[in-house]
Amino acid sequence: MASSQDLPKNYDFAEVEERWRSIWRDEDHYFDKNSKKPQFVIDTPPPYPTGNFHIGNALNWCYIDFFARYKRMKGFNVMFPQGWDCHGLPTEVKVEELNHITKNDVSREEFRRMCRELTEKNIGLMRITLRKMAFSTDWSNEYVTMQPKYYGKTQLSFLRMLQSGYIYQSEHPVNYCTRCETAIAFAEVTYEDRETQLNYFDFDGVEIATSRPELLAACVAIAVHPEDKRYHPLKGGTKKVPLFSHDVPVVQDEAVDPAFGSGAVMICTFGDKQDVHWWKLHNLGLRKAIDRQGKMTAIAGKYQGLNTSECRASILADMKAQGILKRQEPLAQRVGTCWRCKTPIEILSERQWFVKIKPAEISEAAHQIKWFPEHMLLRMENWVDQMEWDWCISRQRIFATPIPVWFCKKCGEMTVPEDKDLPVDPTQVSPKHPCKKCGSTDFAGEVDVLDTWMDSSISVLNVTGWDGSGTPPFFPAQIRPQGHDIIRTWAFYTILRSVALTGQKPWDEILVNGMVLGEDGFKMSKSRGNIIVPEEILVKYGADALRQWGAMGAATGSDIMFNWNDVVSASRFQTKMWNITKFALIQLEKEGFDEKAQITALADRWLLVRLSDTVEQVSTALEAYQFDIALKAIREFAWEVLADNYIELVKGRLYKSDESRKGACLALHTAFDALCRLLAPFTPYFAEECYSHLSPGKSVHKQPWVAFTYDDDAARLEGNLLVQVVAEVRKYKHDAGLALNAPLGKVTIYAPHTVNDEGDTGRTLNADVHWRTDVAKLDRVITGIDFNRSVIGPTFRKQAQAFMAAITALSPEQLANPPATIILDGCETAVPENSFTPKYSYMEEGAQVDVITVGDVILTIAKSA
RNA sequence: GGGCUCGUGGUCUAGUUGGCUAUGACGUCGCCUUGACAUGGCGGAGGUCCUGAGUUCGAAUCUCAGCGGGCCCA
Numbered sequence: 001m002a003s004s005q006d007l008p009k010n011y012d013f014a015e016v017e018e019r020w021r022s023i024w025r026d027e028d029h030y031f032d033k034n035s036k037k038p039q040f041v042i043d044t045p046p047p048y049p050t051g052n053f054h055i056g057n058a059l060n061w062c063y064i065d066f067f068a069r070y071k072r073m074k075g076f077n078v079m080f081p082q083g084w085d086c087h088g089l090p091t092e093v094k095v096e097e098l099n100h101i102t103k104n105d106v107s108r109e110e111f112r113r114m115c116r117e118l119t120e121k122n123i124g125l126m127r128i129t130l131r132k133m134a135f136s137t138d139w140s141n142e143y144v145t146m147q148p149k150y151y152g153k154t155q156l157s158f159l160r161m162l163q164s165g166y167i168y169q170s171e172h173p174v175n176y177c178t179r180c181e182t183a184i185a186f187a188e189v190t191y192e193d194r195e196t197q198l199n200y201f202d203f204d205g206v207e208i209a210t211s212r213p214e215l216l217a218a219c220v221a222i223a224v225h226p227e228d229k230r231y232h233p234l235k236g237g238t239k240k241v242p243l244f245s246h247d248v249p250v251v252q253d254e255a256v257d258p259a260f261g262s263g264a265v266m267i268c269t270f271g272d273k274q275d276v277h278w279w280k281l282h283n284l285g286l287r288k289a290i291d292r293q294g295k296m297t298a299i300a301g302k303y304q305g306l307n308t309s310e311c312r313a314s315i316l317a318d319m320k321a322q323g324i325l326k327r328q329e330p331l332a333q334r335v336g337t338c339w340r341c342k343t344p345i346e347i348l349s350e351r352q353w354f355v356k357i358k359p360a361e362i363s364e365a366a367h368q369i370k371w372f373p374e375h376m377l378l379r380m381e382n383w384v385d386q387m388e389w390d391w392c393i394s395r396q397r398i399f400a401t402p403i404p405v406w407f408c409k410k411c412g413e414m415t416v417p418e419d420k421d422l423p424v425d426p427t428q429v430s431p432k433h434p435c436k437k438c439g440s441t442d443f444a445g446e447v448d449v450l451d452t453w454m455d456s457s458i459s460v461l462n463v464t465g466w467d468g469s470g471t472p473p474f475f476p477a478q479i480r481p482q483g484h485d486i487i488r489t490w491a492f493y494t495i496l497r498s499v500a501l502t503g504q505k506p507w508d509e510i511l512v513n514g515m516v517l518g519e520d521g522f523k524m525s526k527s528r529g530n531i532i533v534p535e536e537i538l539v540k541y542g543a544d545a546l547r548q549w550g551a552m553g554a555a556t557g558s559d560i561m562f563n564w565n566d567v568v569s570a571s572r573f574q575t576k577m578w579n580i581t582k583f584a585l586i587q588l589e590k591e592g593f594d595e596k597a598q599i600t601a602l603a604d605r606w607l608l609v610r611l612s613d614t615v616e617q618v619s620t621a622l623e624a625y626q627f628d629i630a631l632k633a634i635r636e637f638a639w640e641v642l643a644d645n646y647i648e649l650v651k652g653r654l655y656k657s658d659e660s661r662k663g664a665c666l667a668l669h670t671a672f673d674a675l676c677r678l679l680a681p682f683t684p685y686f687a688e689e690c691y692s693h694l695s696p697g698k699s700v701h702k703q704p705w706v707a708f709t710y711d712d713d714a715a716r717l718e719g720n721l722l723v724q725v726v727a728e729v730r731k732y733k734h735d736a737g738l739a740l741n742a743p744l745g746k747v748t749i750y751a752p753h754t755v756n757d758e759g760d761t762g763r764t765l766n767a768d769v770h771w772r773t774d775v776a777k778l779d780r781v782i783t784g785i786d787f788n789r790s791v792i793g794p795t796f797r798k799q800a801q802a803f804m805a806a807i808t809a810l811s812p813e814q815l816a817n818p819p820a821t822i823i824l825d826g827c828e829t830a831v832p833e834n835s836f837t838p839k840y841s842y843m844e845e846g847a848q849v850d851v852i853t854v855g856d857v858i859l860t861i862a863k864s865a
Numbered sequence: 866g867g868g869c870u871c872g873u874g875g876u877c878u879a880g881u882u883g884g885c886u887a888u889g890a891c892g893u894c895g896c897c898u899u900g901a902c903a904u905g906g907c908g909g910a911g912g913u914c915c916u917g918a919g920u921u922c923g924a925a926u927c928u929c930a931g932c933g934g935g936c937c938c939a
Contacts, residue, residue, distance in 0.1 A: 007901095376869090379937070383937085484869095521934080552878090555878090555879075558871080559935070561878095563877060563891085569891070571904080574904095576902070579904095582901045584901085628878090628879080632888095643902085644906080651900090730908080731908065734897090734907060739897060739899080740899075
C-alpha cells in the first residue's frame with residue numbers, strides 16, 4: 001500500500017493522464033492470433049484522414065473502447081484495429097487548394113504522391129488525439145487503405161467479384177458531377193432546395209412545361225397520361241422538336257401528372273431519374289447533349305460548347321425571339337447535388353463498372369445480425385427495398401484504388417492480372433502475357449478508379465485475415481460499431497461484399513451510435529459556429545471527463561447534444577472519487593485490512609450487498625451496450641452509497657482502534673477495489689491512478705472484471721431503513737436549526753428486528769441511541785393550537801378573538817375530535833374547516849419526546865430542554 | 866410526399882414487458898466549515914410527462930389523430 005502522504009490534495013488530470021500515457025505499452029492491446037481465449041474482433045470504422053478527429057468520431061470511439069476494455073477484463077482476446085480510409089475527393093480537392101493547382105496540372109503519379117503526403121500528415125495528427133483519449137487501440141492491426149498492402153486486397157476483391165459475375169461493365173445512366181468530372185453513387189448525392197423557373201413553350205402545337213430547356217436537344221419523346229383526353233388526338237404520332245427539328249414520338253404513361261404544368265412532359269436523356277425510368281420503359285433513343293465537363297455536345301448544334309446555364313439562357317432567348325415561349329413561373333425544386341462540391345448532378349450515360357445488387361441476400365444477412373438499437377435494422381430494410389440501380393463503382397478520378405484491368409487495343413479483349421502480381425496500376429504497367437484472344441501486346445490500362453466504398457467495405461475482411469480464398473480465419477467479426485448516417489453506405493456495402501465474397505454475414509452484432517449535435521441542438525457546422533472539438537475538452541477537463549460525457553450524455557444509439565454541464569459534472573465525480581480514494585487509503589493504511597475479518601455490522605453488510613447489486617447492474621448494462629445505465633450505477637454507488645451514507649456511518653468506528661473497525665476496513669477495501677475495476681473501461685487514466693495507490697505495481701486494466709456477489713436480503717432492507725432513519729434525523733436537526741453534528745441526547749429506535757449497528761448510528765447522529773424491538777409506549781398530549789387566521793378572520797370578523805378563546809377552552813378530547821358547532825356569544829356557530837390544528841407532543845416514560853416514523857420504525861428523541 | 870425517431874421542472878436527461886410519492890445532472894434558494902472532500906455536506910422550491918381522444922381498475926409508457934423537432938429518403 002502506498003503511503004497516503006503521497007496523495008496530492010487535488011486530482012490533477014493533466015499530470016496523471018500524461019504520466020500513464022507514457023507508462024502504458026501498446027503491446028498490451030495486441031490481438032493474439034494464437035490465443036485460446038474467445039475472440040472479440042471489432043470492425044472499427046476507418047475515419048477519413050481530415051486531420052481533425054471530430055467529436056462524432058470521439059463518441060463512436062468511446063463506445064468502442066468501453067466494450068473493448070470490458071471484454072478484455074472479461075477474458076476475451078480483443079482486436080481493436082485502427083483503419084484509415086484515405087482515398088477520395090476531399091483529399092484531391094484539398095491538395096488542389098493547398099498547392100493552387102488542378103489535378104490536370106501535374107502527372108497522375110505526382111498528384112497521387114501529393115495526396116499520400118497530405119494524408120500521412122493528417123493521420124499523424126489524428127493518432128495523437130486517439131492516444132490522448134486513451135483508446136486501447138491495437139496498433140499492430142492498423143491499416144491504411146492507400147497503402148499497397150491494403151489496396152492490393154481491394155483489387156483482389158474486385159477480381160473475385162468480377163470472376164463470380166457480381167461486377168460488370170455497361171453503358172448506363174449514372175449520376176455525374178461535371179465539376180469533379182466523375183460518376184458518383186446515389187449515396188453521394190445530397191438534395192438541396194432551389195428556386196428555378198418553369199417555362200411553358202409551344203412544342204409543335206403542344207404546350208410543354210419544363211424547368212430544363214437546355215435539354216431540348218436531348219429530347220427523345222413527349223409523354224402524356226393515357227386518360228388525358230386533351231392529348232388523345234396525338235396518340236401514336238410524332239412531334240417536331242422546336243429549334244432542333246428532329247421528330248420525337250408521343251408516348252403514354254400513367255406516371256405523368258395531368259395536373260402538373262400542361263399535362264404533357266418532354267422526356268430527355270437525361271433530366272432526372274424519372275427520365276431514365278421512362279427511357280428504359282418505352283425503349284427510347286439516346287441523345288447525349290451534355291458532356292463530362294458539363295458542356296453542350298455537337299447534337300446541340302449552335303449551342304455546342306456552352307455550359308448548361310449559358311445554353312439555357314440562350315435557348316430561352318431564341319424561344320422568345322420565335323414567339324414560342326408562352327410564360328414562366330417560379331418553381332421550388334429539390335435538386336440532386338454532389339455531396340462534396342454542391343454542383344447539381346447530371347445524369348449521363350457512360351461506360352461504367354457496376355456491382356450487382358441482390359436485395360434478397362443482403363436482406364437475409366442483415367436479419368442474421370443483431371442490431372443495437374433494434375430499430376436501425378428498419379433503415380437498412382427500407383434502403384434495400386428501394387434499390388433501383390446497381391452500384392456504380394467506377395470513378396474518373398486519380399487518388400483511389402486503380403481498377404486492375406487492361407483492354408487489348410487490337411481486339412478489345414479484357415485482361416486481368418494474376419493474384420500474385422497485385423497490387424497493380426494498369427496505367428503504369430502492362431500485363432505479363434499477350435492478349436489471349438489475338439496475341440497482341442498492345443494494351444490500354446483502365447484509367448477509371450474505384451469508389452472509396454470499395455476500399456472500406458472490405459475492412460472486416462481485412463482485419464479478419466482474408467486472403468482471397470473462402471472464409472477468413474477470424475471471420476465473422478463480433479461487432480461493427482458505426483453511426484446511423486452511414487447505414488445505407490458503409491453497413492450496406494459491407495454486408496453486400498461479405499455475402500458476395502464469403503457467403504456469410506460480416507458481423508454478429510452491429511452497434512449504431514447517434515450523431516453529436518451542438519449545444520444549440522443543431523448539427524455541428526461551421527456556418528452555425530457550434531462546433532466543439534475534442535481537443536478543447538481534453539485541455540479543459542481531460543480525457544476521462546470527456547469519456548464520461550460519451551457514456552452518459554444520452555442513451556446508446558440516440559443522438560446526443562453536446563453539453564458542457566455533463567463534462568463538468570463528470571469532472572466533479574472524479575474529484576469526489578479522488579477524495580474517497582484518499583479517505584479509503586488513509587484508513588486502510590493505518591492497520592491494513594484483514595482479508596479474513598468477519599463482516600457482522602449492519603452497515604458493512606449493507607455496503608457489500610449494495611456493491612453486489614451494482615456489479616450485477618453494471619455488467620448487465622454493458623452486455624447490452626447501455627453505457628449510460630452502467631456508468632450511472634457506478635457513480636450512484638460511489639457517491640451516494642459509499643461516500644454519503646456508508647462512510648458517514650462508519651467513520652466513528654474507523655477512528656477507533658478496536659476489533660469492530662476490521663469489518664469496516666474489509667468492506668471498504670472490497671468496495672474500493674471493485675469501484676476501480678468498474679471504472680476502468682470508462683475512465684482508464686483515473687481508474688489506473690486510484691488502483692495504483694491501492695495495489696502498487698499492478699494495472700487495473702490487467703485485472704479481471706469484478707465477480708463479487710454478496711447475498712443478504714435482510715442487510716439490504718435493514719440497511720436501507722437505517723440510512724433512511726439517519727436521513728430523517730438529519731432533517732429533524734435541520735428543521736430544528738441544529739448543526740448536523742450537534743449533540744442530540746437520547747434517541748430510541750423501535751425497529752421490528754434487533755440490529756447490530758456496532759454503535760454506528762449513535763456516533764453518526766452524535767446521540768445516545770437505543771435500539772428496541774418492543775412497542776413504543778407513547779402518550780399524546782395537546783400542547784397548543786395553531787390557528788389559521790386566513791380562515792378565521794374573514795369568517796368571524798370581530799368575533800375572531802372570541803372564537804379562538806372558545807376553541808382554546810375546549811378539552812383535549814374535544815380538540816382531538818372537534819365539534820361541528822360551538823357556542824359563540826350565546827349563538828350556536830359552525831366551526832369552519834381548517835380553522836385550526838392542535839399541536840401535539842408526545843410523552844415517553846414521563847419525559848417529553850419528539851417522534852419520527854420511518855415505515856414500521858418509530859424513533860423518539862428526548863427533548864434536552 | 867414517404868420511412869424512422871423524439872417531444873418529461875429554467876436547461877439537458879432516465880424511465881424494460883402499463884403499477885408505490887416520475888430519475889438524475891446543471892442551475893436556483895436556505896442552512897452548515899464535522900479529523901477525505903466548500904470542486905463539499907444537508908435540506909427546499911420548481912413538472913398540464915407536446916395536445917386531444919381511446920383502451921384499462923390504473924397510461925410518461927399501449928392505440929388513433931393532431932402539433933412540433935431531428936435524421937434519412939423520394
